[in-house]
Amino acid sequence: MSPDDRQEVLIEATIGAHRVLDADGLPIPPPEWWDLSPEACQMAFESRMRSRAIERELHPRGWSTSVQAVMERLHL
Numbered sequence: 001m002s003p004d005d006r007q008e009v010l011i012e013a014t015i016g017a018h019r020v021l022d023a024d025g026l027p028i029p030p031p032e033w034w035d036l037s038p039e040a041c042q043m044a045f046e047s048r049m050r051s052r053a054i055e056r057e058l059h060p061r062g063w064s065t066s067v068q069a070v071m072e073r074l075h076l
Contacts, residue, residue, distance in 0.1 A: 007036070007037070007040045007043075009032075010035050011036065011040055011043055013030055013032035014030050014032050014036065014048075015044055015048045015051055018069070051064075052064040
Protein backbone atom coordinates (compact mmCIF):
# COMPACT_ATOMS: atom_id res chain seq x y z
CA MET A 1 0.00 0.00 0.00
CA SER A 2 1.42 3.36 -0.99
CA PRO A 3 1.49 6.27 1.50
CA ASP A 4 -1.28 7.98 -0.49
CA ASP A 5 -3.44 4.85 -0.30
CA ARG A 6 -2.83 4.64 3.44
CA GLN A 7 -3.88 8.27 3.92
CA GLU A 8 -7.02 7.65 1.87
CA VAL A 9 -7.93 4.66 4.07
CA LEU A 10 -7.35 6.73 7.21
CA ILE A 11 -9.46 9.59 5.86
CA GLU A 12 -12.33 7.25 4.99
CA ALA A 13 -12.21 5.80 8.50
CA THR A 14 -12.64 9.26 10.04
CA ILE A 15 -15.45 10.77 7.99
CA GLY A 16 -18.34 8.62 9.18
CA ALA A 17 -20.82 9.92 11.74
CA HIS A 18 -20.50 6.92 14.06
CA ARG A 19 -18.33 7.58 17.10
CA VAL A 20 -17.42 5.32 19.99
CA LEU A 21 -18.45 6.87 23.29
CA ASP A 22 -16.25 7.15 26.36
CA ALA A 23 -17.30 6.24 29.91
CA ASP A 24 -19.08 9.58 30.26
CA GLY A 25 -21.01 9.06 27.03
CA LEU A 26 -18.98 11.60 25.07
CA PRO A 27 -17.84 10.80 21.52
CA ILE A 28 -14.16 10.14 20.99
CA PRO A 29 -12.33 10.55 17.70
CA PRO A 30 -11.59 7.37 15.78
CA PRO A 31 -8.05 6.08 16.35
CA GLU A 32 -7.22 6.70 12.69
CA TRP A 33 -7.62 10.44 13.27
CA TRP A 34 -4.36 10.61 15.22
CA ASP A 35 -2.41 9.16 12.28
CA LEU A 36 -3.49 11.82 9.78
CA SER A 37 -1.09 14.50 8.62
CA PRO A 38 -2.30 18.12 8.86
CA GLU A 39 -3.00 18.07 5.12
CA ALA A 40 -4.95 14.82 5.44
CA CYS A 41 -6.97 16.32 8.33
CA GLN A 42 -7.99 19.14 6.01
CA MET A 43 -8.87 16.64 3.28
CA ALA A 44 -10.93 14.64 5.78
CA PHE A 45 -12.79 17.77 6.84
CA GLU A 46 -13.57 18.72 3.24
CA SER A 47 -14.68 15.18 2.44
CA ARG A 48 -16.86 15.12 5.56
CA MET A 49 -18.53 18.37 4.54
CA ARG A 50 -19.29 17.01 1.04
CA SER A 51 -20.67 13.79 2.55
CA ARG A 52 -22.89 15.64 4.99
CA ALA A 53 -24.30 17.81 2.18
CA ILE A 54 -25.24 14.70 0.22
CA GLU A 55 -26.75 13.08 3.32
CA ARG A 56 -28.90 16.15 3.96
CA GLU A 57 -30.18 16.06 0.38
CA LEU A 58 -31.18 12.41 0.78
CA HIS A 59 -32.84 12.62 4.20
CA PRO A 60 -36.56 13.51 4.29
CA ARG A 61 -35.97 16.10 7.05
CA GLY A 62 -32.70 17.37 5.60
CA TRP A 63 -30.63 15.81 8.38
CA SER A 64 -27.06 14.63 8.01
CA THR A 65 -25.98 11.41 9.69
CA SER A 66 -24.39 13.54 12.42
CA VAL A 67 -27.73 15.22 13.14
CA GLN A 68 -29.46 11.84 13.06
CA ALA A 69 -26.97 10.48 15.61
CA VAL A 70 -27.56 13.43 17.94
CA MET A 71 -31.33 13.17 17.58
CA GLU A 72 -31.19 9.45 18.36
CA ARG A 73 -29.22 10.19 21.53
CA LEU A 74 -31.89 12.73 22.48
CA HIS A 75 -34.60 10.18 21.62
CA LEU A 76 -36.23 12.57 19.14
